[in-house]
Structure formats: C-alpha cells, structure tokens
Amino acid sequence: MLLDRREGCGCPAFWPNVYATVEYGKASRSPNTVVKVLRTLGMARMWAGVLGRDLDHDLRQGNFLSIEDVESLADFLCLTAVGQVEWAARAARTHTSRPERQRVVRLEDARPDPRRLERSVPPVTNPAEIATRVRWVASYVEWQLGMRLGSLDRQQRASENLKKLGEAVVARLRQRAPRSSHGSDDEPTLEGVDRDVLQRIDQAMLPGAKQNPFTPGFVQVRNYLIWRLLLDTGARRAEVREAKADHVKYSTRRFEIHTSKTIPRTVPINPKTADAFDRFMEDFWSKLSQNARRRGFLFTDGRGAHLSLRAINRIFERLREKDSNIPDFLAPHTVRRSWNDQFSATVDSLPPEKRPSVTEEVRIRNRLQGWRGESSMGARYAKRHIRRKSDEIAETLANDLALDSGKND
Structure with a gap:
C-alpha cells in the first residue's frame, strides 16, 4: 500500500491504491508487480510534490499535464532513487528561490526547467526499467482520464477538449518510454549456457572434487545443493535462498517454492x-545451533545466519574466476535461462504422439517457472532455442538447395 507522506500524514494514498487494486489486484497477478507499480506512482507523486502540486488532485479535476510536464516527469523517472532525491533538492531550491512578487505569465515559468538543472545525476542503467516506469x-x-470523462456530460465541448488533451499526454508519455530489445529474435539478454558447460560446472561443484574452489566440508556441500536446486528447477536465486529445510521432500523428490x-x-x-x-541435512544442517534450526532456513553460513543473495552471487563469481572456460555472464539467473x-x-x-501441443507446452513451462498461465515470459525464454532450430533448418535447406543446383548443372 502506498502511503501519503505529505505533511507527515502517513495515510494511504487513495487513488493510486484504488488503481493498483483494480488493475493489478487479481489473484493471478504478482504481488511484486503491485509493489513496483505503487512505487512508480509514488515517484510521480514525489515529482509533482516538489513542484508544489498534487498529482492526483490535478488529474481528478481534469488539470492534465502539459507537454513540458511530460518531459520533466519522464526525465525524473529515468533517475535512480539517489538521483531523484538530488533532483528534488535542487528543484525545491530553484522553486523557492524566485522573488515573491515576480509576475508569472505562464504556469511553466514557475516550475524549474529540467534543462537548467545539473545533469550529473546517474540515470537508471536498465532501459527496460525506465520503459516500464513510464x-x-x-x-x-x-x-484517471477515463474516470474523469465518465463523470462529465459527454455532450459537453469541455469533455471533448479534455479527452484530446489527456490522450495527447498519454501518447507523449508512452513515446518517452525507451524501446526494449525484447522484440528482436537476436536479442542476447536471455542467453543460457550449453549443456556441456552445465556438466562442467556440476563436476567442479561436486564436494571433494579437486577443481572445487570452495572450502571442503560444510561450504562445498551447501553450495552444491544450491547449484543442484537451481539446475533442476530453473528457480530464481531468491526462491532458493528462501527455502526452508522442510520445503525439500526427499522421499517424493519435490521442492516446494513457497x-x-x-x-x-x-x-x-x-x-x-x-x-x-539428505547428506547436507544429516552431516551439517542438523548440527547448526538450535536457534538456526528453529528459524528453519536451509541455506545459512557456518554460524547459522541466513545466507544473503550476494553470497549466492559470489558462488558463481568464484566459479568464473577459477575456470576461464565458463562464460563471463554466468550467474544464478543464467541457470534459469539454461533450464x-x-x-x-x-x-x-519427444515422439510426436507424446509431444504436448504448443498451448500445452506454454502452460507447462509457465507452471514450472512460476508464471501465470497466459504469461508471455515463456516465449521470451524460448527464443534462444527457437533461433537455434531455425538456423539448423535454414542450414539444411541451404545445403539441399546447393545439391539440387549441382544436379541441374
């Protein structure tokens, strides 16, 4: 829930929370998505507040953003959290430093020009995140435009003008969203590693192996179990980190991702x-302190403290340092792509009679990876395989055409 921090209120921000509930509150939606949406709306409200405005009030009253506002807001959404705070501090100083009796001809004259502000603030490095925010x-x-129009008499000219203005603002905002490379079949951002690389890593991670770069005993056995859970399930790093001892079922060979x-x-x-x-539980986990076992987390350090996400990243960093044949982009999420x-x-x-239909394949993949049934994420992650198959077919076709051409000669 997004809170209204203006003047120390701390009350729920009504309209953003209504919007998130209506548009993203379905059971099939990710709670994490709702949090990100609310956080982004909080950024927009912060931008407006610095300029002495109430974003929700303006939108509800039909006082929609100008094109200058759109540009300023889009620039603000491109900044990191630190950058937004610095921008807000400079903008507030610029806004309050104007003479009290200065005559304002246009409303834009009372707002800080983002082009005059320092540009040293670091932008968000991921264009996809910027695009999503915008x-x-x-x-x-x-x-908000639809809500406002619904409360007006549609025969009124004011309603028509408001609709044109609102649609122009929305269109301009969407134009400011950086284009993502996900639409390209050749985009490299979801690459996994080949099977032989996975086997090489598995051999290196075996407890007791000469090439294992980790401390023998607890650390080697723990890290190997982390690796195996990632490899078998394609789970996310955080999903494995949050696993508890009773989430892995030895007898049924199941991993419950809670x-x-x-x-x-x-x-x-x-x-x-x-x-x-089974080995990790019997030889090491069962010997942790009573407090650590009571908390139940499967992956801890030697003293029983819950392992951090950064510690899991370091496992893969160490593997890359140890073996130059392991790709530089190997990380926990790379294993998910490889899966x-x-x-x-x-x-x-699979033989044709056992092969699922395209629709069934998507549903199976989405269920195993934790995506909604209709999610398009599975198709994105399958691009590398599809590209390989198309290259193989094209190569076969090219060879066949070359042979046919020789016969005709």
Whole structure:
C-alpha cells in the first residue's frame, strides 16, 4: 500500500491504491508487480510534490499535464532513487528561490526547467526499467482520464477538449518510454549456457572434487545443493535462498517454492539433488545451533545466519574466476535461462504422439517457472532455442538447395 507522506500524514494514498487494486489486484497477478507499480506512482507523486502540486488532485479535476510536464516527469523517472532525491533538492531550491512578487505569465515559468538543472545525476542503467516506469505512469494517467470523462456530460465541448488533451499526454508519455530489445529474435539478454558447460560446472561443484574452489566440508556441500536446486528447477536465486529445510521432500523428490515474486509452486528434483539434500541435512544442517534450526532456513553460513543473495552471487563469481572456460555472464539467473533451453530441447525430442501441443507446452513451462498461465515470459525464454532450430533448418535447406543446383548443372 502506498502511503501519503505529505505533511507527515502517513495515510494511504487513495487513488493510486484504488488503481493498483483494480488493475493489478487479481489473484493471478504478482504481488511484486503491485509493489513496483505503487512505487512508480509514488515517484510521480514525489515529482509533482516538489513542484508544489498534487498529482492526483490535478488529474481528478481534469488539470492534465502539459507537454513540458511530460518531459520533466519522464526525465525524473529515468533517475535512480539517489538521483531523484538530488533532483528534488535542487528543484525545491530553484522553486523557492524566485522573488515573491515576480509576475508569472505562464504556469511553466514557475516550475524549474529540467534543462537548467545539473545533469550529473546517474540515470537508471536498465532501459527496460525506465520503459516500464513510464508506461505504468502513462496507464495511470489514462485510467484517471477515463474516470474523469465518465463523470462529465459527454455532450459537453469541455469533455471533448479534455479527452484530446489527456490522450495527447498519454501518447507523449508512452513515446518517452525507451524501446526494449525484447522484440528482436537476436536479442542476447536471455542467453543460457550449453549443456556441456552445465556438466562442467556440476563436476567442479561436486564436494571433494579437486577443481572445487570452495572450502571442503560444510561450504562445498551447501553450495552444491544450491547449484543442484537451481539446475533442476530453473528457480530464481531468491526462491532458493528462501527455502526452508522442510520445503525439500526427499522421499517424493519435490521442492516446494513457497516464497516467489510470482506464483509459489512445487517442482520435481533429480535423485542426485535429493541425495545432496539428505547428506547436507544429516552431516551439517542438523548440527547448526538450535536457534538456526528453529528459524528453519536451509541455506545459512557456518554460524547459522541466513545466507544473503550476494553470497549466492559470489558462488558463481568464484566459479568464473577459477575456470576461464565458463562464460563471463554466468550467474544464478543464467541457470534459469539454461533450464528453459533444456526444457525446449526435451519437448522437441519427444515422439510426436507424446509431444504436448504448443498451448500445452506454454502452460507447462509457465507452471514450472512460476508464471501465470497466459504469461508471455515463456516465449521470451524460448527464443534462444527457437533461433537455434531455425538456423539448423535454414542450414539444411541451404545445403539441399546447393545439391539440387549441382544436379541441374
């Protein structure tokens, strides 16, 4: 829930919370998405507040943003949290430093020109995040526009003018969203690693292996179990980190993912992973302090403190440092992408009578990865496999055409 921090109120911000509930409050929606939407709307409200305005009040009254406002707001959404605070501080100084009796001809004259502000503030490094923020704000403005128009007499000329202005603002906001590369079949951002690389890592991670870069005993066995859970399930780093001892079922070979930014689920694991879990529990976890075992987290340091996400990242950093043949982009999420590659290859290898339909394949993948049934994420993660298959078919076709050409000669 987004709170209104103006004047120390601390009350729920009514319209943003209504919007998030109506548009994103469905059971199939990720709670994490709702949080991000509200955080983004909070940024927009912060921008307006610095300029002495109430964003929700303006939108509800039909005082929609000007094109100058759109540009300023879009620039603000491009900044990091630190950058937004610095921008707000400079903007507030600029806004309050004007002479009290200065005659204002245009409303824009009373607002700080973002072009005059320092540009040393670091922008958000991920264009996809910027695009998402801008689109969420545009959708919120569009929603407020629809609410406002619904309360007016549609025969009134004012309603028509308001609609044109609001639609122009929404369109301009969406134009400011950076284009994402996800639409390209050749985009490299969701690359996994090949099967031989996964096998190489698995051998290096085996407890007791000569090439294992970690301290023998507790650390090696724990890290191997982390690796195996990621490899078997394609789970996210945070999902594995939040696992508790009773979430892994040795007898049924299942991993229950209770904490997820999308949908909790239960997924199968390999017998090899089940054995790694059994060894870790018997030889090490059961010997942790009583307090650590009471908290129940499966992955801790040697003193029983819950392992951090950064510590899991360091496992993969250490592997990359140890073996130059491991790609530089190897990270926990790379294993998730690799899982999706292997899933696609497994489906393709099935005989036609056992192969699921395209719709069923999408549903199966989405369930195992924690996406909603209609989510398009599965298609994005399958792009690498589809690209490989298309290249193989094209190469075969090119060879066949070359042979046919030789015969004709």
